[in-house]
Structures are given as C-alpha cells and as structure tokens.
Amino acid sequence: MNIGIVGLGLIGGSLAKSAKKNTSFKVYGFDLNKEVIKNAVAEKIINGELTQKRLSTCDYVFIPLYPEAVVEYVKNNSDYFKDGAVVIDCAGVKRSVCDECFKIAEKSKFTFVGGHPMAGTQYSGFENSKDTMFYNAPFVLTPKENEDILVLANAREVIMKLGFGRVSVMTPSKHDKLIAFTSQLAHVVSNAFVKSPSSLERKGISAGSYKDLTRVAYLNENMWTELFLDNKDNLIFELDNIISELQKYSDAMKNNDADALRKLLKDGKEMKLKAD
Secondary structure (H helix, E strand, O other): OEEEEEOOOHHHHHHHHHHHHHOOOEEEEEOOOHHHHHHHHHOOOOOEEOOHHHHOOOOEEEEOOOHHHHHHHHHHHOOOOOOOOEEEEOOOOOHHHHHHHHHHHHOOOOEEEEEEEOOOOOOOOHHHOOOOOOOOOEEEEEOOOOOOHHHHHHHHHHHHHOOOOEEEEOOHHHHHHHHHHHHHHHHHHHHHHOOOHHHHOOOOOOOHHHHHHHHHHOOOHHHHHHHHHHOHHHHHHHHHHHHHHHHHHHHHHHOOOHHHHHHHHHHHHHHHHHHO
C-alpha cells in the first residue's frame, strides 16, 4: 500500500515516522522545504518525494496543513489522485475544510474524509516529530453524510496501524463544537493567563498547576488565528460561558460570600468527576 503525506511538519513528520515504524507501507512525502524532504529520504523515513506522478499511485493521502491550504491542495490536485483513493486532512477544524473538499471529491473519483489526529505538542516542525506521537491517541473522522461504511472501516484499519488507539466518527459540525471546548478554549485561556504581570515574578513559586495551565500558551499564532476564526461561532460561545462563570467567582469574593464560593467550587469539582 502507498501512503502520501502532504506537509512534513510536526504532524506530517510524525505520521511518516509512525508509518515506517509500524507498517510495511511505502510512504511518499511532500514539503515546501526541500531540505526536509532530503533529510526524510536520507533517514529512510519516506521512500521518496510525493510528486504528482507518485500521488496518482497512493491509496491514502494525508494532508496535515492549515485549513485553507488543505482546500487549495485538494483543489489543485483533484485530477492527480488515484481513482478510489481516500484523502484525509488533518486540520484542526472540519466544517470549512469538509464543505469545500466534499464538493471537489464529488466531481472526481477519489473520496475525501475529514480527519483530526488528537495529539501534538506546543512545538512545530519536522525536527520535533516522532514515531511515538500518536501512540494510543484518538483520531477523529468526519465523513460526508451516508459515506460507504466499508470506506470508513478500511480507513480506520490504516489509521490504527499508524499507532492510534481509537478512531471515532462524527459530523464536521459536532467536531467543531466539541473542539472549541476541548482544545481551542484551552489555548485561549492559557495564552491570556500568562499575560499577568505576576508571570514574570513566578519563578521559585510555581509548580505543576502552573506548568499544566501554561503549556499551550506557547503556540503558533498564524495557525491558531486561522483555526479560531474558522470556528469563531463555537469558540465565542465557550469564551462567553467561561467569562460568565469566572465572574461568579469574582463576585462571591468581592461580596465575601463564603457559601456562594464554596458552592461554586463544589459544583466545579462534581462536574469534573461527572465528565471523567
């Protein structure tokens, strides 16, 4: 089986390394940085560069690019995908990608399935990719309505061979609603949290809670700006909700209302237990 990977950054590089470690697939990779391709070939992480000729031989193509770049690549290469190939993007939002790519695929002979590998780090680039990145991690598929179940079953089998722990299927809309809470909100809160003047004075008096809360404050501002704006309806809802909740804590303390504060803390603890 031939696998194509478009973009050999943190996610694409990790996909390539996972494929070479866990499978006998032939892996071809493309990146705008020719040095990355050269190094990946030299290190035997990929079998060669993903040219348009090789693209037409790939059974599966993964596209770990920014949302707009995914759509652009699929549009520009729709005539080169192998008949029956399954093309899976890895962008962090799904509606803006799937809405366009489903339409393109309908006019061609390949299948497009939205995808999102739920793993990563705050760092980027091929040099930070690793073959254990996706070990036991979830992968989300967001297919078009009434997609052939066999297509999804086969895609799941390929994804599991890459080291993922489970594959779930949902609509693009549900994905974007949930990802606004589980990922995007956390990045906004972390990024805002470190802007306190106390952040510059905290050394020697910070431990695990500070580290956990600030890990994703260090982010790629270009990528996350695009992701946030593509999903702004869902993210604004989550932001407004947490602002409203935080105001309750502030009001309780301003009013020296121990009962109200205790209830807020208890409610949060119980919600955490329920959610887990």
